Amino acid sequence: MPDSLPNGTSDKVKYMVLGCGSIGYNVVEELVHDTDHVIVIDSDEKRVDDLRDQNYEAIVRDITDLKLLEGLPVPEVVFVLSSDKNANLEAVKRVKEKYPSAYVIARAIDRLSLSLLEQAGADIALYPQEVFAKTAVHHIRRLHSSRLARKLYHFLSNCEGTMGIILHTNPDPDAISSAMALCAIGKEASGGKLESKIFYDGKIGHQENRAFVTLLDIQLQKVTEDTSEEILEGCNYLALVDSSYPGSNNFLPNDKKVDIIIDHHKTPDDDLRSVHFVDIRPGVGATASIMTQYLQELDISVDQKVATALLYGIRADTKDFSRSLTPQDLNYAAFLLPLTDGELLDKITSPSMSIETMDAIGYAIKNRKVQNGYLFTNVGYVKNRDVIPQAADLLIQLEGINTAVAYGIGEDYITISARNKDIRMHVGNVMKEAFEGIGEAGGHANMAAARIPLHSFILVKNKEELLSLVIDPLLKRFAEIVGLGKEEQNEV
Known part of the structure; x- marks a missing residue:
């Protein structure tokens, strides 16, 4: 007959700990700082006796036993912490079947166990070695x-x-x-x-x-x-x-x-x-x-x-x-x-927008071109280069757009700003590879910029015409790196 709790035990308990080896014991010590309503279940009689000597409510049961939960109060949270991979998996299934509203935190013995425990119903599955590594770092x-x-x-x-x-x-x-x-x-x-x-x-x-x-x-x-x-x-x-x-x-x-x-x-x-x-x-x-x-x-x-x-x-x-x-x-x-x-x-965060900024963003919207989720847009000649990243921020929100690239020209530089939602691509690395040799470029996985100096064209008066001449080979380098085909490149 399974071990049982003393008479008078409540029909509800806050925490139940299944398996009380070194990890389980440390969890119990932390839990009792919060409440005395902790029940510990372990198959080792000597370990249970030691826990009782420390005034813990503990009983001897095998967590793989079909009668594991018989006669026990209803827990709010169950910790499944034994060192047996299969036993933990079976215990999680039984706990979720008997107490569907209880939160279950289970110990994984290896990385494969993580997904198996979650499939069995564990709300949280922890791999102690991984937890230690993350904590240490x-x-x-x-x-x-x-x-x-x-x-x-x-x-x-x-x-x-x-x-x-x-x-x-x-x-x-x-x-x-x-x-x-x-x-x-x-x-x-x-x-x-x-x-x-x-x-x-x-x-x-x-x-x-x-x-x-x-x-x-x-x-x-x-x-x-x-x-x-x-x-x-x-x-x-x-x-x-x-x-x-x-x-x-x-x-x-x-x-x-x-x-x-x-x-x-x-x-x-x-x-x-x-x-x-x-x-x-x-x-x-x-x-x-x-x-x-x-x-x-x-x-x-x-x-x-x-x-x-x-x-x-x-x-x-x-x-x-x-x-x-x-x-x-x-x-x-x-x-x-x-x-x-x-x-x-x-x-x-609520300033007025200048007419110049509004006109430039409108120009960017009008001139957008889209190929396979990539959007390219010409903002034209701008006195305020901050309009360019503003345009990229706006256009990346369009449905079906994974990457938005806005470009424009000022007195001394061509500025290119990119925004990215494609988790497979680090747009900062792409910008760096495409433009670093001819200017400054780089950034993060989802936002980046490049600045191309115009030293050789400083005397050119028609900046928008200059942009149209210079930008095509620049964007072609970007397109080649991200894998756009020749037909799509021709459309950029």
């Missing part, structure tokens, strides 16, 4: 991030004078907010001995980005060819944020020495050993997330202006948490949210 990443934060703080604590923070050309909220956070860290670490200035070249053209800078009253200094040398000479230290190395989409000379690089984009294997501090994490959704982590690790008070900027930076670079998002990005956003000015965020 998570902890080492946190440890590494914490050390990086302290290393940055230590470097800045010894700095005096002026630190120039360099943004990428045509900076976005991620870059700008990251620079603001670095200013705050520099001020705190140096005790006010370090003054930080934020520099950029190009334009802040996107209407939301302009509203972002204006409403938050962010102090940025625009750099031109005439002023860049003088500005750099006035800086004792240089930092790059949201940009991986000098000369990569920023106004710095390629050989310019910098002291700090913080970015979330994949970088080529350049030798960065001469840089005092480097933190490049391609797996993170936004550089603003990295900066928020520094502020958390260093326990630096975040004022409302910086918090609002950082949250918007994360939102903007992850397209409202829908693109290139990681759990860390969400954690940092949750940390920032109560510190932000919600009313100001609403104003930033």
Whole structure:
């Protein structure tokens, strides 16, 4: 006759644990912090006696026995944790048959067991070796991030004078907010001995980005060819944020020495050993997330202006948490949210659209061409290059479109912006392969950009005519890489 529970036991219980080896015992110890309503079932009489000596409700039963659940209370959650693969599978089936509303968490003995347990009805199947590996990697990443934060703080604590923070050309909220956070860290670490200035070249053209800078009253200094040398000479230290190395989409000379690089984009294997501090994490959704982590690790008070900027930076670079998002990005956003000015965020995200932007997007919609799920569109000549990624963001939403490529021409560059929903393709790698030799290109799996300089055509007055001459061979390279046939290429 199976072992039974003491008289007076409730007809309901919160947790039931089937199999109490080393994993099961550790689970039980965690559960009793939450409630005393835990029943343990194991086939080892000695183990059950030991559990009873520790005042646990435990009974001796074989979890493969047909009478396993006879006379037991109804559980809310059942853990199936024995070291026997087949026994766990049978137990899951019996538990779901007897208690269909109970949550079942089962231990897989190998990877094949994961799918078998889920098919049998387990709500969650865990492979302990895999859980350990993921936990170990998570902890080492946190440890590494914490050390990086302290290393940055230590470097800045010894700095005096002026630190120039360099943004990428045509900076976005991620870059700008990251620079603001670095200013705050520099001020705190140096005790006010370090003054930080934020520099950029190009334009802040996107209407939301302009509203972002204006409403938050962010102090940025625009750099031109005439002023860049003088500005750099006035800086004792240089930092790059949201940009991986000098000369990569920023106004710095390629050989310019910098002291700090913080970015979330994949970088080529350049030798960065001469840089005092480097933190490049391609797996993170936004550089603003990295900066928020520094502020958390260093326990630096975040004022409302910086918090609002950082949250918007994360939102903007992850397209409202829908693109290139990681759990860390969400954690940092949750940390920032109560510190932000919600009313100001609403104003930033609801700016008016200029007539020029509306006309350019209308032109892009009119000129779109589609082949096998790929959309290509000519935005034409634009003064505001931010219109091009806006067009790509809009057109990728069309039904049947997996990849949208928008291109346009300004005074000095052809700009190409790509958005991608095809999980089989990394559009950043495609753009890099297609255009790196003739300009700057790269990005993420689902968003990327290229910028082709027009040095040889600087005197050409009709920019739209020039675009039509130059763009065909450029798009042909892209089409060849993604595998569009010759007939489809001819239509691009």
